[in-house]
Amino acid sequence: MNTLGRAFRVTTWGESHGKALGAVIDGCPANLPLSEEDIQGELNRRRPGYSIFSTPRRETDKIEILSGIFEGRTTGSPISALVYNRDQRSKDYTKLRDTPRPGHGDYTYYRKYGNYDYRGGGRASGRTTVGLVIGGGVAKKLLDYTYNIKIVGYTVKVGKIQGDFSYYSNPEVFNTGDIDKVVERIEGNPLRCPSSNAQEMVEYVKSAIESGDSVGGVVELVALNIPVGVGNPLFSKLSGELAGGVMSINAVKGVEIGRGFQSSELYGSEMNDQYIYCNNGVDMKTNNCGGILAGISCGTPLVLRVAVKPTPSISKPQKSVNLKSGEEVEIEIEGRHDPIILPRIIPVLESVVAIVLADLMIRGGFIHPCNLEYNRE
Numbered sequence: 001m002n003t004l005g006r007a008f009r010v011t012t013w014g015e016s017h018g019k020a021l022g023a024v025i026d027g028c029p030a031n032l033p034l035s036e037e038d039i040q041g042e043l044n045r046r047r048p049g050y051s052i053f054s055t056p057r058r059e060t061d062k063i064e065i066l067s068g069i070f071e072g073r074t075t076g077s078p079i080s081a082l083v084y085n086r087d088q089r090s091k092d093y094t095k096l097r098d099t100p101r102p103g104h105g106d107y108t109y110y111r112k113y114g115n116y117d118y119r120g121g122g123r124a125s126g127r128t129t130v131g132l133v134i135g136g137g138v139a140k141k142l143l144d145y146t147y148n149i150k151i152v153g154y155t156v157k158v159g160k161i162q163g164d165f166s167y168y169s170n171p172e173v174f175n176t177g178d179i180d181k182v183v184e185r186i187e188g189n190p191l192r193c194p195s196s197n198a199q200e201m202v203e204y205v206k207s208a209i210e211s212g213d214s215v216g217g218v219v220e221l222v223a224l225n226i227p228v229g230v231g232n233p234l235f236s237k238l239s240g241e242l243a244g245g246v247m248s249i250n251a252v253k254g255v256e257i258g259r260g261f262q263s264s265e266l267y268g269s270e271m272n273d274q275y276i277y278c279n280n281g282v283d284m285k286t287n288n289c290g291g292i293l294a295g296i297s298c299g300t301p302l303v304l305r306v307a308v309k310p311t312p313s314i315s316k317p318q319k320s321v322n323l324k325s326g327e328e329v330e331i332e333i334e335g336r337h338d339p340i341i342l343p344r345i346i347p348v349l350e351s352v353v354a355i356v357l358a359d360l361m362i363r364g365g366f367i368h369p370c371n372l373e374y375n376r377e
Protein backbone atom coordinates (compact mmCIF):
# COMPACT_ATOMS: atom_id res chain seq x y z
CA MET A 1 0.00 0.00 0.00
CA ASN A 2 3.01 2.26 0.31
CA THR A 3 4.98 0.66 -2.51
CA LEU A 4 4.97 1.52 -6.21
CA GLY A 5 6.43 -1.01 -8.65
CA ARG A 6 7.18 -4.73 -8.64
CA ALA A 7 10.76 -5.22 -9.88
CA PHE A 8 11.86 -1.63 -9.21
CA ARG A 9 10.02 -0.96 -5.95
CA VAL A 10 9.75 2.40 -4.25
CA THR A 11 8.34 2.30 -0.72
CA THR A 12 7.68 5.72 0.74
CA TRP A 13 7.24 6.51 4.44
CA GLY A 14 6.73 9.48 6.72
CA GLU A 15 4.20 12.20 7.46
CA SER A 16 3.92 15.93 6.99
CA HIS A 17 4.48 16.73 10.67
CA GLY A 18 6.55 13.70 11.67
CA LYS A 19 10.29 13.67 12.26
CA ALA A 20 11.37 12.74 8.73
CA LEU A 21 10.18 11.37 5.39
CA GLY A 22 11.93 9.04 3.01
CA ALA A 23 11.95 6.11 0.65
CA VAL A 24 13.42 2.66 0.27
CA ILE A 25 14.21 1.73 -3.31
CA ASP A 26 14.57 -1.99 -3.78
CA GLY A 27 15.45 -3.60 -7.10
CA CYS A 28 17.73 -0.93 -8.53
CA PRO A 29 20.45 -2.84 -10.38
CA ALA A 30 24.10 -2.50 -9.35
CA ASN A 31 26.63 -0.19 -11.00
CA LEU A 32 24.44 2.84 -11.60
CA PRO A 33 26.56 5.94 -10.89
CA LEU A 34 24.49 7.76 -8.24
CA SER A 35 25.14 10.56 -5.78
CA GLU A 36 23.12 12.58 -3.28
CA GLU A 37 23.41 15.55 -5.69
CA ASP A 38 21.51 13.61 -8.40
CA ILE A 39 18.49 13.26 -6.11
CA GLN A 40 18.93 16.62 -4.37
CA GLY A 41 18.44 18.36 -7.73
CA GLU A 42 15.02 16.71 -8.07
CA LEU A 43 14.06 17.45 -4.45
CA ASN A 44 14.98 21.11 -4.94
CA ARG A 45 12.50 21.28 -7.83
CA ARG A 46 9.70 19.99 -5.52
CA ARG A 47 10.75 21.86 -2.39
CA PRO A 48 8.45 24.40 -0.69
CA GLY A 49 9.47 27.98 -1.38
CA TYR A 50 10.77 27.24 -4.88
CA SER A 51 8.42 29.81 -6.47
CA ILE A 52 6.16 32.70 -5.49
CA PHE A 53 3.33 30.21 -5.73
CA SER A 54 4.57 27.64 -3.24
CA THR A 55 3.99 27.43 0.47
CA PRO A 56 6.37 29.62 2.51
CA ARG A 57 7.08 26.63 4.79
CA ARG A 58 10.87 26.63 4.88
CA GLU A 59 12.25 23.18 4.27
CA THR A 60 15.75 22.53 2.97
CA ASP A 61 14.79 18.95 2.10
CA LYS A 62 18.44 17.98 2.32
CA ILE A 63 18.78 14.33 1.38
CA GLU A 64 20.76 11.76 3.33
CA ILE A 65 21.37 8.46 1.59
CA LEU A 66 21.76 5.76 4.22
CA SER A 67 22.45 2.64 2.18
CA GLY A 68 22.82 0.99 -1.20
CA ILE A 69 25.72 3.03 -2.64
CA PHE A 70 29.43 2.22 -2.57
CA GLU A 71 32.16 4.27 -4.25
CA GLY A 72 29.59 6.34 -6.15
CA ARG A 73 27.66 3.40 -7.60
CA THR A 74 24.61 1.43 -6.60
CA THR A 75 25.44 -1.96 -5.09
CA GLY A 76 22.18 -3.77 -5.85
CA SER A 77 21.14 -3.55 -2.18
CA PRO A 78 18.16 -1.46 -1.05
CA ILE A 79 18.79 2.25 -1.35
CA SER A 80 17.42 4.02 1.68
CA ALA A 81 17.22 7.80 1.90
CA LEU A 82 15.52 10.44 4.02
CA VAL A 83 14.97 14.14 4.58
CA TYR A 84 14.17 15.64 8.00
CA ASN A 85 11.14 17.86 8.56
CA ARG A 86 12.41 21.14 10.00
CA ASP A 87 9.66 23.76 9.77
CA GLN A 88 6.45 22.14 10.96
CA ARG A 89 4.19 24.53 12.83
CA SER A 90 1.70 22.09 14.26
CA LYS A 91 -0.06 24.74 16.33
CA ASP A 92 -1.36 26.27 13.07
CA TYR A 93 -3.68 23.30 12.96
CA THR A 94 -4.91 22.72 16.51
CA LYS A 95 -8.17 24.60 15.87
CA LEU A 96 -9.00 21.98 13.23
CA ARG A 97 -8.61 19.09 15.63
CA ASP A 98 -12.16 17.67 15.31
CA THR A 99 -13.42 19.45 12.20
CA PRO A 100 -12.44 17.83 8.91
CA ARG A 101 -11.23 20.27 6.25
CA PRO A 102 -13.28 20.14 3.03
CA GLY A 103 -11.37 18.63 0.11
CA HIS A 104 -8.81 16.89 2.35
CA GLY A 105 -8.45 13.29 3.52
CA ASP A 106 -9.39 14.19 7.12
CA TYR A 107 -12.93 12.83 6.97
CA THR A 108 -12.17 9.58 5.12
CA TYR A 109 -9.12 8.84 7.31
CA TYR A 110 -11.19 9.49 10.42
CA ARG A 111 -14.00 7.19 9.29
CA LYS A 112 -11.63 4.44 8.15
CA TYR A 113 -8.96 4.53 10.88
CA GLY A 114 -10.75 6.26 13.75
CA ASN A 115 -8.10 8.98 13.78
CA TYR A 116 -6.52 11.55 11.55
CA ASP A 117 -3.42 13.66 11.82
CA TYR A 118 -4.97 17.14 11.85
CA ARG A 119 -1.48 18.68 11.68
CA GLY A 120 -1.34 18.98 7.92
CA GLY A 121 -2.94 15.72 6.81
CA GLY A 122 -0.29 13.22 7.94
CA ARG A 123 0.12 10.56 5.30
CA ALA A 124 -2.43 12.29 3.02
CA SER A 125 -0.26 15.41 2.88
CA GLY A 126 1.42 16.54 -0.32
CA ARG A 127 4.66 16.42 1.67
CA THR A 128 4.71 12.62 1.46
CA THR A 129 5.59 13.03 -2.23
CA VAL A 130 9.17 13.65 -1.03
CA GLY A 131 9.57 9.84 -1.01
CA LEU A 132 8.30 9.55 -4.58
CA VAL A 133 10.75 12.20 -5.74
CA ILE A 134 13.62 10.35 -4.05
CA GLY A 135 12.58 7.15 -5.86
CA GLY A 136 11.98 9.09 -9.06
CA GLY A 137 15.45 10.63 -8.86
CA VAL A 138 16.98 7.13 -8.87
CA ALA A 139 14.63 5.94 -11.64
CA LYS A 140 15.38 8.97 -13.83
CA LYS A 141 19.11 8.38 -13.47
CA LEU A 142 18.67 4.70 -14.34
CA LEU A 143 16.60 5.48 -17.47
CA ASP A 144 18.98 8.20 -18.62
CA TYR A 145 22.06 6.02 -18.05
CA THR A 146 20.69 2.99 -19.88
CA TYR A 147 18.53 4.48 -22.69
CA ASN A 148 19.04 8.27 -22.61
CA ILE A 149 15.36 8.56 -21.65
CA LYS A 150 14.31 12.13 -20.77
CA ILE A 151 11.06 13.03 -19.04
CA VAL A 152 9.79 16.58 -19.09
CA GLY A 153 6.62 18.01 -17.51
CA TYR A 154 5.11 21.47 -17.83
CA THR A 155 1.90 23.35 -17.20
CA VAL A 156 -0.46 23.62 -20.19
CA LYS A 157 -3.54 25.06 -18.49
CA VAL A 158 -4.34 27.01 -15.31
CA GLY A 159 -7.99 27.30 -14.33
CA LYS A 160 -9.73 27.98 -17.65
CA ILE A 161 -6.71 29.64 -19.25
CA GLN A 162 -5.35 27.40 -21.98
CA GLY A 163 -1.65 27.78 -22.83
CA ASP A 164 -0.36 27.76 -26.41
CA PHE A 165 2.52 25.34 -25.82
CA SER A 166 1.82 21.62 -25.91
CA TYR A 167 3.37 18.57 -27.52
CA TYR A 168 0.71 18.59 -30.23
CA SER A 169 1.24 22.23 -31.15
CA ASN A 170 5.04 21.87 -31.16
CA PRO A 171 5.99 18.24 -31.97
CA GLU A 172 9.12 19.37 -33.84
CA VAL A 173 10.64 20.70 -30.59
CA PHE A 174 10.58 17.17 -29.21
CA ASN A 175 11.88 15.58 -32.41
CA THR A 176 14.79 17.89 -33.09
CA GLY A 177 16.39 17.88 -29.66
CA ASP A 178 15.53 21.54 -28.95
CA ILE A 179 13.89 20.39 -25.75
CA ASP A 180 16.71 21.78 -23.58
CA LYS A 181 15.71 25.34 -24.51
CA VAL A 182 12.10 24.60 -23.56
CA VAL A 183 13.24 23.11 -20.25
CA GLU A 184 15.03 26.40 -19.48
CA ARG A 185 11.79 28.27 -20.16
CA ILE A 186 9.80 25.84 -18.02
CA GLU A 187 12.13 26.02 -15.04
CA GLY A 188 12.37 29.82 -15.29
CA ASN A 189 8.61 30.33 -14.93
CA PRO A 190 6.85 30.32 -11.52
CA LEU A 191 4.11 28.07 -12.91
CA ARG A 192 6.55 25.93 -14.91
CA CYS A 193 4.64 27.02 -18.00
CA PRO A 194 6.45 27.58 -21.31
CA SER A 195 3.40 29.15 -23.05
CA SER A 196 3.54 32.70 -24.34
CA ASN A 197 0.48 33.59 -22.22
CA ALA A 198 2.03 32.28 -18.96
CA GLN A 199 1.85 35.79 -17.47
CA GLU A 200 -1.94 35.77 -17.87
CA MET A 201 -1.99 32.56 -15.82
CA VAL A 202 0.27 34.14 -13.19
CA GLU A 203 -2.17 37.07 -12.84
CA TYR A 204 -5.07 34.63 -12.56
CA VAL A 205 -3.41 32.82 -9.65
CA LYS A 206 -2.58 36.13 -7.96
CA SER A 207 -6.21 37.24 -8.13
CA ALA A 208 -7.33 33.89 -6.64
CA ILE A 209 -4.86 34.41 -3.76
CA GLU A 210 -6.27 37.89 -3.13
CA SER A 211 -9.76 36.45 -2.76
CA GLY A 212 -8.53 33.70 -0.40
CA ASP A 213 -9.01 31.02 -3.05
CA SER A 214 -6.92 28.47 -4.95
CA VAL A 215 -6.79 27.16 -8.54
CA GLY A 216 -5.98 23.94 -10.42
CA GLY A 217 -4.85 23.13 -13.93
CA VAL A 218 -3.37 20.60 -16.34
CA VAL A 219 0.18 19.28 -16.64
CA GLU A 220 1.52 17.63 -19.79
CA LEU A 221 4.36 15.12 -19.59
CA VAL A 222 6.50 13.89 -22.46
CA ALA A 223 9.02 11.05 -22.24
CA LEU A 224 11.57 10.66 -25.06
CA ASN A 225 13.69 7.71 -26.30
CA ILE A 226 11.57 4.88 -24.91
CA PRO A 227 12.31 1.74 -26.92
CA VAL A 228 9.53 -0.19 -28.66
CA GLY A 229 7.99 -2.95 -26.54
CA VAL A 230 7.73 -1.59 -22.99
CA GLY A 231 4.51 -2.74 -21.26
CA ASN A 232 2.63 -6.04 -21.15
CA PRO A 233 -0.81 -7.19 -22.23
CA LEU A 234 -3.32 -7.10 -20.68
CA PHE A 235 -3.29 -6.04 -17.05
CA SER A 236 0.17 -4.62 -16.92
CA LYS A 237 -0.14 -2.27 -19.85
CA LEU A 238 2.18 0.71 -19.95
CA SER A 239 -0.92 2.92 -20.14
CA GLY A 240 -2.60 1.16 -17.20
CA GLU A 241 0.48 1.24 -14.98
CA LEU A 242 1.08 4.91 -15.76
CA ALA A 243 -2.54 5.82 -15.03
CA GLY A 244 -2.49 3.82 -11.76
CA GLY A 245 0.77 5.42 -10.63
CA VAL A 246 -0.21 8.96 -11.56
CA MET A 247 -3.71 8.66 -10.05
CA SER A 248 -2.03 7.62 -6.78
CA ILE A 249 -0.60 11.11 -6.35
CA ASN A 250 -2.62 13.46 -4.13
CA ALA A 251 -4.75 16.06 -5.94
CA VAL A 252 -4.60 14.24 -9.32
CA LYS A 253 -8.11 13.94 -10.73
CA GLY A 254 -7.66 12.75 -14.32
CA VAL A 255 -5.16 11.26 -16.77
CA GLU A 256 -5.15 11.28 -20.57
CA ILE A 257 -2.75 9.47 -22.88
CA GLY A 258 -2.05 10.88 -26.34
CA ARG A 259 -5.13 12.68 -27.65
CA GLY A 260 -7.01 11.34 -24.61
CA PHE A 261 -10.59 12.57 -24.27
CA GLN A 262 -10.27 14.48 -27.54
CA SER A 263 -9.88 11.15 -29.36
CA SER A 264 -13.54 10.41 -28.63
CA GLU A 265 -14.47 13.33 -30.93
CA LEU A 266 -12.24 12.30 -33.85
CA TYR A 267 -12.92 10.08 -36.86
CA GLY A 268 -10.80 6.95 -37.10
CA SER A 269 -9.16 8.47 -40.16
CA GLU A 270 -8.08 11.44 -38.03
CA MET A 271 -6.99 9.46 -34.99
CA ASN A 272 -5.03 6.60 -36.58
CA ASP A 273 -1.30 7.20 -36.80
CA GLN A 274 -0.25 6.05 -40.26
CA TYR A 275 3.04 4.27 -40.76
CA ILE A 276 5.92 5.52 -42.87
CA TYR A 277 9.29 4.00 -43.70
CA CYS A 278 12.22 6.29 -42.99
CA ASN A 279 15.85 6.00 -41.85
CA ASN A 280 15.69 2.22 -42.49
CA GLY A 281 12.84 1.74 -40.07
CA VAL A 282 9.12 2.08 -39.47
CA ASP A 283 7.90 5.37 -38.02
CA MET A 284 4.56 7.16 -37.70
CA LYS A 285 3.38 10.29 -39.47
CA THR A 286 1.61 11.48 -36.32
CA ASN A 287 1.59 10.52 -32.63
CA ASN A 288 -2.07 10.73 -31.62
CA CYS A 289 -1.67 7.50 -29.65
CA GLY A 290 0.84 9.24 -27.36
CA GLY A 291 3.51 6.57 -27.75
CA ILE A 292 1.41 3.57 -26.70
CA LEU A 293 -0.53 1.06 -28.82
CA ALA A 294 -2.29 -1.88 -27.15
CA GLY A 295 -0.53 -1.02 -23.89
CA ILE A 296 2.93 -1.38 -25.44
CA SER A 297 5.30 1.49 -26.25
CA CYS A 298 5.66 2.07 -30.00
CA GLY A 299 8.85 4.13 -30.08
CA THR A 300 7.27 7.58 -30.46
CA PRO A 301 7.31 10.09 -27.56
CA LEU A 302 5.10 9.19 -24.63
CA VAL A 303 2.51 11.93 -24.06
CA LEU A 304 0.34 12.20 -20.94
CA ARG A 305 -1.86 14.95 -19.54
CA VAL A 306 -2.85 15.13 -15.90
CA ALA A 307 -5.66 17.16 -14.31
CA VAL A 308 -4.75 18.60 -10.90
CA LYS A 309 -7.46 20.00 -8.63
CA PRO A 310 -7.27 23.37 -6.86
CA THR A 311 -5.48 23.25 -3.49
CA PRO A 312 -8.10 22.23 -0.91
CA SER A 313 -6.73 24.54 1.83
CA ILE A 314 -8.23 27.94 1.18
CA SER A 315 -8.58 30.86 3.54
CA LYS A 316 -12.23 31.52 2.65
CA PRO A 317 -14.66 30.44 5.38
CA GLN A 318 -16.09 26.94 4.78
CA LYS A 319 -18.66 24.77 6.50
CA SER A 320 -17.66 21.67 8.42
CA VAL A 321 -18.97 19.51 11.26
CA ASN A 322 -17.39 18.90 14.65
CA LEU A 323 -16.94 15.11 14.60
CA LYS A 324 -17.20 14.84 18.40
CA SER A 325 -20.29 17.02 19.02
CA GLY A 326 -22.02 16.81 15.62
CA GLU A 327 -22.33 20.58 15.66
CA GLU A 328 -22.06 22.45 12.32
CA VAL A 329 -19.19 24.92 12.38
CA GLU A 330 -17.53 27.42 10.07
CA ILE A 331 -13.78 27.04 9.65
CA GLU A 332 -11.05 29.19 8.17
CA ILE A 333 -7.83 27.41 7.34
CA GLU A 334 -4.68 29.06 8.61
CA GLY A 335 -1.19 27.72 8.10
CA ARG A 336 0.90 27.92 4.93
CA HIS A 337 -0.31 26.48 1.66
CA ASP A 338 0.33 26.42 -2.06
CA PRO A 339 -2.36 28.50 -3.82
CA ILE A 340 -1.77 26.19 -6.81
CA ILE A 341 -0.22 22.72 -6.65
CA LEU A 342 0.76 22.57 -10.31
CA PRO A 343 4.37 23.75 -10.34
CA ARG A 344 5.34 21.56 -7.38
CA ILE A 345 3.53 18.46 -8.57
CA ILE A 346 5.47 18.42 -11.85
CA PRO A 347 8.65 16.80 -10.43
CA VAL A 348 6.39 14.32 -8.59
CA LEU A 349 4.58 13.37 -11.81
CA GLU A 350 7.88 13.02 -13.68
CA SER A 351 9.09 10.78 -10.83
CA VAL A 352 6.10 8.46 -11.04
CA VAL A 353 6.44 8.18 -14.82
CA ALA A 354 10.14 7.33 -14.31
CA ILE A 355 9.41 4.72 -11.63
CA VAL A 356 6.74 3.02 -13.77
CA LEU A 357 9.04 2.97 -16.81
CA ALA A 358 12.02 1.66 -14.79
CA ASP A 359 9.85 -1.07 -13.30
CA LEU A 360 8.38 -2.21 -16.64
CA MET A 361 11.76 -2.02 -18.36
CA ILE A 362 13.38 -4.25 -15.74
CA ARG A 363 10.43 -6.64 -15.83
CA GLY A 364 10.54 -6.68 -19.64
CA GLY A 365 14.28 -7.43 -19.86
CA PHE A 366 15.28 -4.01 -21.25
CA ILE A 367 17.36 -3.26 -18.17
CA HIS A 368 19.31 -6.04 -16.48
CA PRO A 369 17.72 -6.69 -13.06
CA CYS A 370 21.00 -7.17 -11.18
CA ASN A 371 23.98 -5.55 -12.85
CA LEU A 372 24.08 -2.73 -15.39
CA GLU A 373 27.48 -3.89 -16.64
CA TYR A 374 25.53 -6.53 -18.59
CA ASN A 375 23.50 -3.76 -20.27
CA ARG A 376 26.63 -2.03 -21.46
CA GLU A 377 28.39 -5.09 -22.93
Ligand SMILES: Cc1cc2nc3c(=O)[nH]c(=O)nc-3n(C[C@H](O)[C@H](O)[C@H](O)COP(=O)(O)O)c2cc1C
Pocket residue numbers: 055103104105121124125126127129249250251252309311312313314336337338341344345348
Ligand atom coordinates in the same frame (compact mmCIF):
# COMPACT_ATOMS: atom_id res chain seq x y z
C1 LIG B 1 3.17 18.30 -4.24
C2 LIG B 1 1.84 18.51 -3.55
C3 LIG B 1 1.68 19.61 -2.71
C4 LIG B 1 0.46 19.83 -2.06
N1 LIG B 1 0.35 20.93 -1.26
C5 LIG B 1 -0.84 21.16 -0.65
C6 LIG B 1 -1.00 22.32 0.18
O1 LIG B 1 -0.08 23.13 0.38
N2 LIG B 1 -2.21 22.51 0.74
C7 LIG B 1 -3.27 21.66 0.55
O2 LIG B 1 -4.36 21.91 1.05
N3 LIG B 1 -3.15 20.57 -0.24
C8 LIG B 1 -1.97 20.30 -0.83
N4 LIG B 1 -1.85 19.18 -1.62
C9 LIG B 1 -3.05 18.36 -1.92
C10 LIG B 1 -3.53 17.43 -0.81
O3 LIG B 1 -2.48 16.61 -0.39
C11 LIG B 1 -4.69 16.57 -1.35
O4 LIG B 1 -5.57 17.32 -2.12
C12 LIG B 1 -5.47 15.94 -0.20
O5 LIG B 1 -4.66 15.02 0.46
C13 LIG B 1 -6.75 15.19 -0.66
O6 LIG B 1 -6.46 14.18 -1.59
P1 LIG B 1 -7.12 14.18 -3.04
O7 LIG B 1 -7.04 15.58 -3.54
O8 LIG B 1 -6.28 13.24 -3.85
O9 LIG B 1 -8.54 13.73 -2.89
C14 LIG B 1 -0.63 18.93 -2.27
C15 LIG B 1 -0.45 17.82 -3.10
C16 LIG B 1 0.76 17.61 -3.75
C17 LIG B 1 0.91 16.41 -4.65
